Amino acid sequence: MSKKLLLKNDHIPNIHQLAVYRAHGGYAVLENTLKNSNPDHVLEEVKKSGLRGRGGAGFPTGLKWSFLARPEGVSRYLVCNADESEPGTFKDRYLMERIPHLLIEGMILSSFALGAKTSYIYIRGEYFYVARILEAAIAEAYAAGLLGKNILGSGFDHDCYVQVGAGAYICGEETALLESLEGKRGNPRIKPPFPAVAGLYGCPTVVNNVETIAAVVLILELGGDEYAKIGIGKSTGTKLISASGHINNPGVYEIELGVPVEEFIYSEQYCGGIRGGRKLKAVVAGGSSVPILPAELILKTANGEPRLMSYESLGDGGFATGTMLGSGGFIVMDEDTSIVKNLYTFARFYHHESCGQCSPCREGTGWMEKILHKILEGHGTMQDIDLLWDIQSKIEGKTICPLGEAAAWPVAAAIRHFRSEFESYVQNPENIKDIKHYYRLQN
Amino acid sequence: MTTSEQIVFSKESLEVVQKMMLRYPEGKHKSALIPVLHIAQAEFGGWLSAPVMDYVASILMIQPIEVYEVASFYSMFNLKPVGKCLIEVCRTSSCWLCGAEDIIDHIEKKLNITVGETTADGMFTLKAVECLGSCGTAPMMQVGADYHESLTINKVDALLEKFKSEDKQSRYC
Numbered sequence: 001m002s003k004k005l006l007l008k009n010d011h012i013p014n015i016h017q018l019a020v021y022r023a024h025g026g027y028a029v030l031e032n033t034l035k036n037s038n039p040d041h042v043l044e045e046v047k048k049s050g051l052r053g054r055g056g057a058g059f060p061t062g063l064k065w066s067f068l069a070r071p072e073g074v075s076r077y078l079v080c081n082a083d084e085s086e087p088g089t090f091k092d093r094y095l096m097e098r099i100p101h102l103l104i105e106g107m108i109l110s111s112f113a114l115g116a117k118t119s120y121i122y123i124r125g126e127y128f129y130v131a132r133i134l135e136a137a138i139a140e141a142y143a144a145g146l147l148g149k150n151i152l153g154s155g156f157d158h159d160c161y162v163q164v165g166a167g168a169y170i171c172g173e174e175t176a177l178l179e180s181l182e183g184k185r186g187n188p189r190i191k192p193p194f195p196a197v198a199g200l201y202g203c204p205t206v207v208n209n210v211e212t213i214a215a216v217v218l219i220l221e222l223g224g225d226e227y228a229k230i231g232i233g234k235s236t237g238t239k240l241i242s243a244s245g246h247i248n249n250p251g252v253y254e255i256e257l258g259v260p261v262e263e264f265i266y267s268e269q270y271c272g273g274i275r276g277g278r279k280l281k282a283v284v285a286g287g288s289s290v291p292i293l294p295a296e297l298i299l300k301t302a303n304g305e306p307r308l309m310s311y312e313s314l315g316d317g318g319f320a321t322g323t324m325l326g327s328g329g330f331i332v333m334d335e336d337t338s339i340v341k342n343l344y345t346f347a348r349f350y351h352h353e354s355c356g357q358c359s360p361c362r363e364g365t366g367w368m369e370k371i372l373h374k375i376l377e378g379h380g381t382m383q384d385i386d387l388l389w390d391i392q393s394k395i396e397g398k399t400i401c402p403l404g405e406a407a408a409w410p411v412a413a414a415i416r417h418f419r420s421e422f423e424s425y426v427q428n429p430e431n432i433k434d435i436k437h438y439y440r441l442q443n
Numbered sequence: 444m445t446t447s448e449q450i451v452f453s454k455e456s457l458e459v460v461q462k463m464m465l466r467y468p469e470g471k472h473k474s475a476l477i478p479v480l481h482i483a484q485a486e487f488g489g490w491l492s493a494p495v496m497d498y499v500a501s502i503l504m505i506q507p508i509e510v511y512e513v514a515s516f517y518s519m520f521n522l523k524p525v526g527k528c529l530i531e532v533c534r535t536s537s538c539w540l541c542g543a544e545d546i547i548d549h550i551e552k553k554l555n556i557t558v559g560e561t562t563a564d565g566m567f568t569l570k571a572v573e574c575l576g577s578c579g580t581a582p583m584m585q586v587g588a589d590y591h592e593s594l595t596i597n598k599v600d601a602l603l604e605k606f607k608s609e610d611k612q613s614r615y616c
Binding site: 132186252 | 466468471473474477480481505512513517518519520535536537539541572574576577579580581588589590615616
């Protein structure tokens, strides 16, 4: 079922402008909250809503907020993670580009709840043009008294700034992001201490994804209890899904959590089926780091239940037969796709993006890329497949940050579900050229 | 050959940098380093030479090594000269699935260079880059701040002609 909350107004011309955004009810929630509510109430509503972090980890947002340390006389910060870099994910870009004020309204509301007088939106450097859109929207908000001193006469002061990165996937990891925001290399920090205690400049900090912060506006508009009724079970609310790959209608879709995967792939309302009427081979359902699933397991769980677009249903069966909702980066592959070659693009990505602090990740990601390259060049051996398995298993859980797991899981899942394809590349290297490991451009 | 005496931000850039430093709490102006490096790269020919990085260090009142270690970490900073027009083609999963390799092959043939190289006339540098968040409009390439999406061979040809006739330094900001 289509349920539009975040994107209910994305079709309205010039909704990126403050006047248009306000004409469609924008900043009414902020006005009402500052006038009639208090920070504890906002936190309660977010807790009741069951909102889970939309960046990928799915950690309950209200709980994360409640961990924020509040020592007297110490600044607290809200930092928005707009470093969207997980391959297959482009929903935050869409949201910020189309409806920048929704994010800014969410930033002010969330900062009010957290008692943060300053917030930063850390956006990946490649999205420079989106940063300009956000800066223009922030300038409009300042001019209208929605940011700055004594917002709307409430006595609440808040400043919000945009900070650009410079090309580093790792800065999407929250402690690496904070390092980068402090003007350093994006090396993740060892936790604890968690950012809630010692984050930006050593001060208590909450880092939330763009979509998470935007959802706070809708939660306060509907009320936490009403928001929690949307969705299914512990997967409350709506989620933005970035759909790409071999589908007829790629793009960003807002779904009510719980939509069947089959409906999402084949309904005209969403992906519109596989390009050229081909068969579905596999899906990476939540961004590059989540396990790939073959068609039969993405459409139905191992128990034969229809698989749903929710945290629980996609996770059903663990990594043996399930996957994760992750960031909602939904990459669809048709029957001609080489799983090995697709995996190689992921392995190359993680090798490029490893920050180099931890040996298992720094070295292991490079080894995995090289071995996959060797197999694709027709020089692979059966031992290479086992070696890949061995390397990924020795990266997982042995690094400071989850980039290690992110690099290991796709390799493990590809071998788990498509081992015969790896073996066929090893046994019949002369056939690799015939296998469409080289997907051609559609003109 | 430029010397450090000649490396000075324009008046406008200097104003932007000074304003930027006020975004952070007192004493935390090092936070401005990445945004300032972007401005420096755009203003001084599309790459960061050692004298340029030393200049940025002096502006932010930090040690040059603090600038070098950051500039060398982030992939958008070029530590060697690049062509006037820096073409960055995404090659990760979704873009690959939709034909990014054909785009790269075509540009290589058309410009007679391989990935990582610059044309002899210094006009074009071709880079293959990792996911730029344009997966729904794959294949794509970034040139300066602009995203060029849903590419076809014809579109790429038209863009290359356009870049050549414009003859402008590509810049992110």
